[in-house]
Amino acid sequence: MADVGVFEYRGTESLLQRYDARHKLPALVAVAAGLLRSPPLGLLAMSGVVACAALSSRVPLAGILRQLRGFSAILVLALVAEAFSVPGARIAPGLPATAQGVESGALLAWRLGALIVAGALFAGSTSVSMVRSAVAWYLRPFPFVPAGRIATMLSLTVTFIPLVFDTYRGIHEAALSRGMALRRNPLRSARIVAVPLLIRCFSRTDAVVSAMEARCYVDERTVASLRSRPEDWAITLGVAGVTSASLFWLR
Amino acid sequence: MSLLEVRGVSHRFPDGRTALREVSLSIESGELLLIAGPNGSGKTVLMKHLNGLLAPTSGVVLLEGRPLADCLAEARRRVGLIFQDADAQIVGQTVREDVAFGPENLRLSEEEVRRRADAAMSAVGLLGLADQAPHRLSGGEKRRLAVAGVLAMEPSVVIFDEPFAALDYPGIRQVLREILRLHGGGHTVVVITHEIEKVLAHATRMAIMSAGTIARVGTAAELIDVVESYGIRRPRLDARGIRGITWLT
Known part of the structure; x- marks a missing residue:
């Protein structure tokens, strides 16, 4: 990886x-x-x-x-x-x-x-x-x-890439510890990791949206000069x- | 007048599940209120009503006597929420950017954003890690980062949802010290947890939630003998009584 x-x-x-x-x-x-x-x-x-x-x-x-x-x-x-x-x-x-x-x-x-x-x-x-x-x-x-919203979405995407990879690593290791490597079909192995990864990503997205709203999120925020x-x-x-x-x- | 008042609040989700039933509770300025209850008792749903993240199906939440719906932006600034999953609260690429997120949303000047971020990071001892990637921090440091992100908005109430979850002993002590520092500094603090032994010695009042209702409200001394009947572990007391169960000795 x-x-x-x-x-x-x-x-x-x-x-x-x-x-x-x-x-x-x-x-x-x-x-x-x-x-x-x-x-x-x-x-x-x-x-x-x-x-x-x-x-x-x-x-x-x-x-x-x-x-x-x-x-x-x-x-x-x-x-x-x-x-x-x-x-x-x-x-x-x-x-x-x-x-x-x-x-x-x-x-x-x-x-x-x-x-x-x-x-x-x-x-x-x-x-x-x-x-x-x-x-x-x-x-x-x-x-x-919506310039502010697009800019924020872009910055969040960049911020969350390492987190998605960390989550992938965790799920992959958990699957390996339960014998995923013994499976011969690579597509089924990929599905074993992909489904929980997607679920975790979506639930984290919900949580992040709540956290952003709780901190008064608006599209037009102060930007660095x-x-x-x-x-x-x-x-x-x-x-x-x-x-x-x-x-x-x-x- | 109470700082925050929940008056007859019920909440039903679109799938028909009822999370809160006719909940009434007041939160007074300067107190450290412990809200305890087992999983699924409605603690987190109640928390989300306290700064307007969720709207009640019936009933009303008041901030200094005004319905939250009439002062939503002010409520979100003044009532800071620290979620159970600290990772999910992080939105910045560096510690400094994450702490600055709230003040930037308030459209403060760049200088004021920087001043508040520095002050908040300094208050929780993270100034030295300002340029660090948040996901590389330890569990305790992530909780302190979440606290800094809320402090930068200069709130009057800080609400912690299960602040000790998944922390080791030093991490729990760090977060507990932070809670007491905030309370000592004049903030109203609400701690929502089922691990009451970690904070009971310091709480000025306690409420017990059960099946979406507020079952009991009183002091720790009044309620400690009934907590087991609501699915909460009763802490063991020594000769010093409730004061003796602090994790900070």
Whole structure:
């Protein structure tokens, strides 16, 4: 199971943490687009952007990579799926994997790995209150859009992801202790965990709604003030430039 | 005039189950009221009526003589609820964000939100953990976080629902100290629990709930000999009497 602790806010004082969330959100979207859509040379450049972000985050990269080991299964799965599904010349007689498939799979794994690191850096350097303020700021000009409510929903979703995983772990361990591993049908095993997980999530949602109401919840709450500094603009323009180059010129 | 008064309140759920039947109870300013009763006696449903989370099917709840329905926002600010499941009360990504949730809902200025959050965290000894993820805290710390989240709204009444559930001995003592600190600081405190031996020595008054009704109201000394007949364990007394059963010696 992947460790979602890697997506937890760390609050380390750094350039990436100070980077205005109103800039950081579109920058993350641009980086994601660049990582997923760029040709190999562009992907190299976008990976450089992610590496710069990691260096500026002052979070030990080795620590992030260690926590990301759990995601390696997803990357290997992507590589294997591509290797066996992309048509081309077989890499060995009797083995249905193709050279083109392996190349395509390696690229896909690289893209996904870099994207997970980018997401972890964003989550680790941006508090939910900053994300909420930025989302509310973007949505406020649109009439009839409940900006405050959407921003709160988004922030609650981010807050509760680690809790859902903790709950999953508890239910999974309880099922294992009662011999779930002896079952051969993976679908039935998944159902054994999924049903109580859903029930727990729904009942917790009810409890959270009560707790929020008890603390006077309103859609339009006090939001953290955001400030854009010249270096924020410089970073955003830099990311936009590298992303454009990666997508359209670096072929 | 009572600070909070429950007058002839009944509550029936949409599925037809009756949780409260003609409940009447007054809560006086500055008291530490213990509401005891077995599981399913209606304690938590009553609690949810005290700050307007649930509306009575019949009857009325009054805050300083005014029906709660007429001053709902004020009631929710002044009557703080601390739920049994501390995890379910946490809505912030960090301790500071969680404590600030209430003041942000009151639309206070950013400076005032910060001041109140710092004061509340400091009051419960969590200021040093302000940037910590709440779900990484211990059980006792989570309860204290829930208290801080309520204190930041500067309430007059603080109501604890089963505050000692699933806590170890040090956790119970931490929470009990917090309850007594609040009471000593002038807050009206209501503790809802079936584990009466943990707080009985400190309660100024006690009410016993049974099958959705208030069965008895009186002092601990008046009621200690009848609690067993309502499905509540009677604490053992030593020579010091009820004062001697405190968990804080």
